[in-house]
Amino acid sequence: MTDQELIAKLNSLNKISPDQNWLKSNRELLLSQISNSGAEKLAVWKIILIDFSSALKSASQPVYALGVFVLLLVGSVFYSQQIFAQAKPNDSLYIARIISEKLKLNTTFNAQERDMLAVQFATSHAQDISTVLSDPQFNTEENKDQVEKLNHSFKEEVNTVKDRISRLPAKVKKAPVALLVATGSEVIIADNAKDGERIEIAEKAQPTLEATSSNLAASSSVKIENVESDANEANVILDEATKLFDSKDYTKASSKLKEVDEIIK
Amino acid sequence: MSLNLVEKFKDKQILSRLKNRDKEAFIKIYDENVEEIHRFVYFKIGNREEANDLTSMIFLKTWNYIQNKTLVDAKTLRALLYKISRTSIVDYYRENGSKMTVSLDDEDNNIDVIDETENPSERLDQQSNLALIKRMLPLLKEEYREVIIMKFINDLSLDEIADISGKTKGNIRVLLHRSLNALKELVEKERPL
Numbered sequence: 001m002t003d004q005e006l007i008a009k010l011n012s013l014n015k016i017s018p019d020q021n022w023l024k025s026n027r028e029l030l031l032s033q034i035s036n037s038g039a040e041k042l043a044v045w046k047i048i049l050i051d052f053s054s055a056l057k058s059a060s061q062p063v064y065a066l067g068v069f070v071l072l073l074v075g076s077v078f079y080s081q082q083i084f085a086q087a088k089p090n091d092s093l094y095i096a097r098i099i100s101e102k103l104k105l106n107t108t109f110n111a112q113e114r115d116m117l118a119v120q121f122a123t124s125h126a127q128d129i130s131t132v133l134s135d136p137q138f139n140t141e142e143n144k145d146q147v148e149k150l151n152h153s154f155k156e157e158v159n160t161v162k163d164r165i166s167r168l169p170a171k172v173k174k175a176p177v178a179l180l181v182a183t184g185s186e187v188i189i190a191d192n193a194k195d196g197e198r199i200e201i202a203e204k205a206q207p208t209l210e211a212t213s214s215n216l217a218a219s220s221s222v223k224i225e226n227v228e229s230d231a232n233e234a235n236v237i238l239d240e241a242t243k244l245f246d247s248k249d250y251t252k253a254s255s256k257l258k259e260v261d262e263i264i265k
Numbered sequence: 266m267s268l269n270l271v272e273k274f275k276d277k278q279i280l281s282r283l284k285n286r287d288k289e290a291f292i293k294i295y296d297e298n299v300e301e302i303h304r305f306v307y308f309k310i311g312n313r314e315e316a317n318d319l320t321s322m323i324f325l326k327t328w329n330y331i332q333n334k335t336l337v338d339a340k341t342l343r344a345l346l347y348k349i350s351r352t353s354i355v356d357y358y359r360e361n362g363s364k365m366t367v368s369l370d371d372e373d374n375n376i377d378v379i380d381e382t383e384n385p386s387e388r389l390d391q392q393s394n395l396a397l398i399k400r401m402l403p404l405l406k407e408e409y410r411e412v413i414i415m416k417f418i419n420d421l422s423l424d425e426i427a428d429i430s431g432k433t434k435g436n437i438r439v440l441l442h443r444s445l446n447a448l449k450e451l452v453e454k455e456r457p458l
Contacts, residue, residue, distance in 0.1 A: 006449050009398055010417035018303045018317065026321050030295060031288060034328050039288035046285065054277035 089125070089132050089150055115164045119264050122160040126241070127257045129154045134250035154245055158238055161260065165231050168264075234263050276340060283331050291331075294342060295324055301419050302346055308414045309354050311403055319357060323350050347415070347429040401451040409444030416441055 042050075084097035101121045108114045129150045133139050139147055241256035282290035302323060307316035326349050330336075336345070402410055415421040415429070416437075427434045 001449060001452060003445055003449070006445060006452065007417055010413060011420075013308075013398060013418045014304065014420065016304055016307070017300045018307075018313075018320070022317055023299060026299075026317070027292065027295065029321065030324055030328075031292060033325055034288050034291060037329065038332070039286050039291065039328070041289060042282065042285060042287045047282070047287075050281040050285065051278060054274055054281055057273075057277045 089129050089153065090138060090146065112168070115167050116264065119161050119164045119168070120261065122157045122164065123257055123261045123264070126154055126157040126161070127254050127261075129157070130245060130250040130254035130257065133248075134254070151245075155242070158242055162235060162238060165234050165264070168231060230263050234260050237263070276338065279342075280336065280338070283336070286332065291328055294327075298343065298346055299324070302350055305347065305350055305414055305419055306354065308402060308418065309350075309411065310357060315357070319350075319353055323353050326353065341428075343421075344425055344428045347421075347425075351411075351429070397452060397455060398448075401448060401455060404451055405444060405447055408440065409447055412437060412440050413444050413448065 084093055084100050087093035087097040105114055105117055105121070108117055133147065133150055237256050237260050241253045241260070244250075244253040244256060279290055279293070283294075299320065303316055303320045306319045306323070307313060310316060310319070323346065327346055330345065330349065336342070402413070405413070411430070412426060415426045416423075421429075423434045423437050426432075426437050430437070432440070
């Protein structure tokens, strides 16, 4: 007899099974025994809950972990800034607000938008510092050190606003602005969007184009002037706010900062 | 990939339900394993009535174990049933003071064989094979008989047998080889020429 034959014969023994009546009666007996020891029929909602959690757990661990990480990252970028926005400089959550704002700044890839956001955040910080210092319960001798720190922070925030604002008009100036100047029979197009600034001369201009081009030229110049004047105005207001802050008129300093915020928006 | 996920899901589901004392989940475990465990016990002790009682006790012990101890993986449930079976059989031997030494059941207490073949000659051959193996199995050493039952009758994997018996896979391979040779020798001796 070969090993194969012997194994085949052994395999055939797995057809041996216990008596069916015994199987049924023993099943009933076991059910009653385990029921006595606390077994129960689970409610449908509990089974659904178990199925749901089992489905979650059965997803492979690295994929699951990665999913949770991505969700947390996206969630923290989009929602944490809103959640912590109300935190004041004397709150314990203020550091979370600063981190979430930095996170948002670092995930903003457009430089102009980033500068705008930085201006808004810094203005908001300066406003909050003013609000906190205007509170007589906080601004006491006991909190002298903290008040001093906040005074210093205010100056830093104002400098940040000034610095970021100074970058904003420069970017606007570099934005593509086409200047059309119509002369008697020619149209000159000046485009400063590229480094090699170009001037094109086209033949005979239509009367309608003449009007349009002069309008466009006018509006572009006005736009640049507006941005520059906005920046100048904001700087003036910031100086005023700083003076008011130094003279401990925090409420007025705060309202001046609100004006800066509105100008930038 | 998706099959793996389905299996994982089923394992987690049954484990959670058992931990929540779900009797339906345990009865499902019973339905899936009772015949296999009964067969294991029967071939180990050689008496059907005793095998019935022991099998019943094994499932109750398993239920109590799951409720009182931490079961991490549902895949180990089958191994757990075998481990409890082994200790229950050892207890049984200790209480009765003897081991199976002669044969599996006596002539007037034959076990039921569910035979799917309709051919009478094949059926007769099957019966004679069974009778021969039945007579020879009890003559094997305890550990030889155990691995033969688990591997060739109940179709457990080498990993499962190693886990149940607390030996390495290499040891189980060697043990299987020796036990098959020993059984073959016994069968050859007994086989009519």
